[in-house]
Amino acid sequence: MLQDNVEYQKKDLPIKLSQLGWLLFSAGLFLGVIGFFSDQHRALLNYLMAYMFILSIGIGALLLIALEYVGGADWSVPIRRVVEFLAAIIIFLPILVLPLIFNIHDIFHWAHKDIAAADEILKGKSPYLNETFFIIRVFAVLAIWGLFYFLLIRNSNTQDKTKDQLLTKKNIILSAIFIPFFAITITITAVDWLMSLEPHWFSTIFGVYFFSGSVVASLAAVTLFVVKLKENGYMHPELVDDHLFSLGALQFAFINFWAYIAFSQYLLIWYANLPEENFWFLHRWENDWQYLSILLIIAHFIVPYAALLSQPAKMDPKRLKFISIWILFAHFIDLYWLVMPNVNGYYFSWIDIIVPLLAIGVIILIFNYRANKSNLVPIGDPKLQKGLDFRVP
């Protein structure tokens, strides 16, 4: 049953993919630069959304790799490389974050020393929310992620050549160390970049909220790439619908998890109805933002839930492709909902288009860059054949 020699021939991804990536990226960049000069504040907020979109997919993918090792999963081994390629986003984050760091005063009003000094609440929060410590935190978090990415991927790539089984064990230990770090760093990221846009507001569940959304989004991206690559014959030929079923089931689970966390946050704030907490939701329920709030519930929970409920739906490639794109769209709405209502008097504008263009372009380019550097199947992994043999009961 277990064979040592898995037949796999490496094929380069089509040039069309990188062309599409460059097209989206340059269009996004071009529009972004125009947007920056026409409405600087809005363009920066949009870039923040794009950055968070890219970041959430990258770090979600790294968590999925860690989960595979820690949980001892077999089924995900044949598709792990796709997840690794998406996780490669992490090493580009220190570059992508620079425009935000340079314009920190335009994004966060707590970053102005005079405003923070005049505000009683911001004064109390200033030991944490100040520019120096913020920048230290941002790069420390990115450094931790980069370190774990580097170690995990290096082991995985070395295994292709040496077929050393001990590397899997090393990665299991690394992943187990990574997961607590992940829990803390993702909370810091969510609090720093998204919650501090409204620095008077606080919600202790916010880190979990962002984490659930980012895992959903990166699962959707993984599923989309896997289905597309499988359709075009780039994946291992023994990869079947049963593997897609597991991806669909995970998506379904995390959609529910996101709804659970989002609702918990809302319910507690609604119940207590304290003025220092509820204004955040009130901002999202007035001046027509309520339509976006309702759209978020429908797009991020009800539609994917209904679409993925039945067992055949979870393994139907067409359905998965559609719902993955849908979830990525919903994740964009989620970020829009988190960022934009903090700014008074802002409604939809043409500048908002640059987020999907830029973010998707960057993700495709990084994926393509990494995919051409290593095998699409981890041929050295001892669990590969077992993973390929995986079938739904």
Next chain:
Amino acid sequence: MKRTNKLFGVAALFNSPNEIIHAAKVIADNGYKNFDINTPYPVHGMDKAMKLKPSKLGYITLAFGLSGAVFAMLFMYWAMSIDYPQVIGGKPFFAFPAFVPVTFEVTVLLATLSTVIGLLTFMFGFPHNKQPLLDTNYMKNVSADKFGAVIYADDPQFNESKVKELFTSLKSHSVELVFEIEKETYPIFQPKFLMLLLAVAVITSGTTYFVLNKLLFMQPFNWMVYQDKITAQEKSDFFSDQYGMRTKVEGTVASGFIPYPYSGQTNPTETLSNPWLPTKKVLMLGQKKFLTFCSPCHGNYADGDSRLRGQFPNPPTLHSARAREFSDGMIYHIITNGQNVMSSYASQVTREERWAIVNYIRVLQRAKNAKDSDIEEIQKGLINASR
């Protein structure tokens, strides 16, 4: 179990999960419809190998889950918004977010229970303890470490020798014939059984009655419920008038008691003088007590605009000319004695606190009707406006 000569099926044992998957595929490919596979643990990919249709169990789960959601939501709507509407925490009668967790729980509860019960009744034909495969060598092995396939005799193309041949060609290491079980009937209304039923009923009800009505009232099980002391409203054999509750001995006075001679009078002729100076400490005490006991009706600033307005006879404002002309003693008397609908607050507020409230009311009255001269006094530092 007694078995008849009628063949129920042919069972075969295999050693590994791969063999059983292969066997299931071959049996299904040979056109057998009525066969089954028994394994010690779930073997992945078996449904496909056996060419089984997707289970219908999910529809039961879905139907009951949905009805659970609808039922829970409708019930809470009826109970909380129609039958017994109450304001809870200032939320609307139909407080949707608060109902969501309960709806979720009921949905999950009904969905899971219906799945288990549906599985047992529709799929397994519960109790089904007469399955001919039970108590065979085959069943002993597949519930330990072997993998088994059985082709039932009621399959349309069943042929004993052909099936045996098929199993041997699949390299099964043991092929077994399983025969039907003889039908046995157990009459329910046997005298013996009825007597047993009766005996059980008498013993259980008798024991229950004895324990709940007799035993628990005996020592030591009553845990000192009955004691020799006399409780309120009880008859006493000790006193000649047989009253358990005694009146005070004539002429006794409680320690610290100071009589209030004006109770019941609407307008006492003698004036009481205020023993407190309006110091900060006194005013803080007065404010605290005023907000606790007076503000529910008179309002936080004594305007008569309280939060209970409309649910109770409206109290007057304390800023009227009449109220402002009251002497300190008169206000004290009203708090102590009550006036019109207002009842006495003597039991809730101590004498010192009452005088402090009087001082605080004076502060409110003066603040509400501030004169220009007051501002001058503040500027001179005679009044500390910042408390």
